[in-house]
Amino acid sequence: MMHEDDETELTDGDILDAMQHIPGYLDISTEDFRSIYHLAHRHAVERLFRGITAGRLMRTGIVPLQTAMTLDKAAHHLAGSGYKGLPVVDAEGIVVGMLTETDFMKRLNARNFMELLLKLLDDMYEFTHRCHETLVSDAMTQPIVTIDRNAGFTDIMKRFDSHPGRSMPVVDMDGRLLGLLLRKDFIAAYKPRNTDESA
Amino acid sequence: MSLREYFKKMKGSTKGSPPRVSNDEIFWSWIGAFLGISAVAGLNRLYFDGTDLSLMIGSLGASSVLIYGAIRSPLAQPRNLMGGHFLSAIIGVTCWKLFHAHPWLAESMAVATSIAVMHATKTLHPPAAATALIAVAGSPAIHHAGYLYVIVPATISPLVLLIVALLVNNIPASRRYPEIWF
Numbered sequence: 280m281m282h283e284d285d286e287t288e289l290t291d292g293d294i295l296d297a298m299q300h301i302p303g304y305l306d307i308s309t310e311d312f313r314s315i316y317h318l319a320h321r322h323a324v325e326r327l328f329r330g331i332t333a334g335r336l337m338r339t340g341i342v343p344l345q346t347a348m349t350l351d352k353a354a355h356h357l358a359g360s361g362y363k364g365l366p367v368v369d370a371e372g373i374v375v376g377m378l379t380e381t382d383f384m385k386r387l388n389a390r391n392f393m394e395l396l397l398k399l400l401d402d403m404y405e406f407t408h409r410c411h412e413t414l415v416s417d418a419m420t421q422p423i424v425t426i427d428r429n430a431g432f433t434d435i436m437k438r439f440d441s442h443p444g445r446s447m448p449v450v451d452m453d454g455r456l457l458g459l460l461l462r463k464d465f466i467a468a469y470k471p472r473n474t475d476e477s478a
Numbered sequence: 479m480s481l482r483e484y485f486k487k488m489k490g491s492t493k494g495s496p497p498r499v500s501n502d503e504i505f506w507s508w509i510g511a512f513l514g515i516s517a518v519a520g521l522n523r524l525y526f527d528g529t530d531l532s533l534m535i536g537s538l539g540a541s542s543v544l545i546y547g548a549i550r551s552p553l554a555q556p557r558n559l560m561g562g563h564f565l566s567a568i569i570g571v572t573c574w575k576l577f578h579a580h581p582w583l584a585e586s587m588a589v590a591t592s593i594a595v596m597h598a599t600k601t602l603h604p605p606a607a608a609t610a611l612i613a614v615a616g617s618p619a620i621h622h623a624g625y626l627y628v629i630v631p632a633t634i635s636p637l638v639l640l641i642v643a644l645l646v647n648n649i650p651a652s653r654r655y656p657e658i659w660f
Contacts, residue, residue, distance in 0.1 A: 304551075305496055310491040
C-alpha cells in the first residue's frame with residue numbers, strides 16, 4: 280500500500296455534501312462510501328505507480344570508480360561517463376560511496392562552480408597537487424545512500440528525500456552495484472498516462 | 479472480538495443518514511408509485527376479477543419504494559426486481575409444498591432461502607422475500623394456485639411496475655432508469 284499518509288480523510292459532511300449534488304435517493308451510508316473511497320484510492324495509487332521500481336528505471340552499464348583511485352584519474356572517468364557522479368566500489372565490488380562534482384568542489388574548498396573557476400585561475404598548482412594526492416575514498420560522499428532494485432515508488436521517494444544527491448546506486452542484496460538511478464529518470468517515469476485502466 | 483467491541487458495534491458508525499431528497503424527487507416518486515400500482519390494479523380488475531387469481535400482492539408496495547423512490551439503488555434494477563420476485567416465488571411455493579405440515583418451518587425456510595438464492599444470483603430485491611412469504615402464509619387461493627403463483631402475480635405484476643418505471647422515471651431530467659439492465 281502506498282501513500283496512505285497522504286490520503287485525505289473524508290468527513291461525513293464532505294460525503295453528505297457530495298450526495299446532495301446527486302439528485303435522487305442514494306442508499307449508501309457515509310461510512311460505506313468512505314470504505315469504498317479508501318479502497319478505490321489505494322487501487323488507483325497502485326495502478327498509477329505500478330511498474331515504477333528502481334531496477335526498471337536505473338541506467339545500466341555504469342563503470343564505477345575504485346576507492347584506491349586518485350582524484351585526477353577519477354575526474355577523467357567522471358568526465359568520460361557523462362554523469363555528474365559515479366558510484367565508488369571497494370575491491371569486492373561492494374558500493375561504498377558516491378563521488379560527485381560536488382565532492383570535488385568540497386575537496387577544493389569551493390562552494391560552487393564559479394568559485395572553483397576563480398580558485399583555479401589563482402592557483403593551478405594547488406589544484407593539480409590536491410588531485411594527485413587524494414584518493415577517491417577520502418573525497419567520496421559517505422555514508423552511501425543506495426536503493427534496492429525492487430524498491431517501489433514510495434521507497435525511492437523517501438531515499439531521494441533523505442539526501443541531496445541527484446542519483447543513487449542501485450544494488451543487489453549484497454550491496455553490489457547494478458546500475459544508477461537518476462532523479463530525473465524517476466521523475467520522468469511518472470506520467471498521468473496511467474489513468475487508463477488498460478495501461 | 480471482545481464483548482465490549484461487540485456492544486460498541488450497536489452504536490452505529492455514521493453520524494448522518496443520507497440527506498433528504500428534493501421536492502421534485504418526492505413528486506416523481508409519488509407519480510411513479512401511483513401510476514404503477516394503478517396499472518396493476520387496473521389489469522387485475524380487467525382480467526382477474528371474479529377468479530381465484532390476483533395480480534395484487536403486498537410486496538408490490540415495497541418494490542415501488544425501490545423502483546420509484548430509490549431508483550439508483552442496485553436493489554432497484556430490473557435484474558433484481560424481476561429475478562428477485564421470480565426466484566422467491568418459486569422458493570415460496572416449493573416450501574409450502576414441502577413443509578406445509580409445519581407452517582413455521584415453511585415460512586422461515588421460504589424467506590431465508592430466497593435471501594440466499596437472491597444473493598447467489600445477484601438478484602437481491604428485499605420485497606421479493608415478502609413474495610416468498612406470501613406464497614406460504616397467504617390465502618388458501620394462493621396455496622391452491624401452486625406454481626401458477628410464479629407467473630400470476632410474481633412475474634406479471636413486477637413486469638407492469640417495471641414498464642411504468644421505465645416510462646415515468648425517464649421523464650424528469652434529473653432521473654434515469656435503469657442504471658443496469660442485467
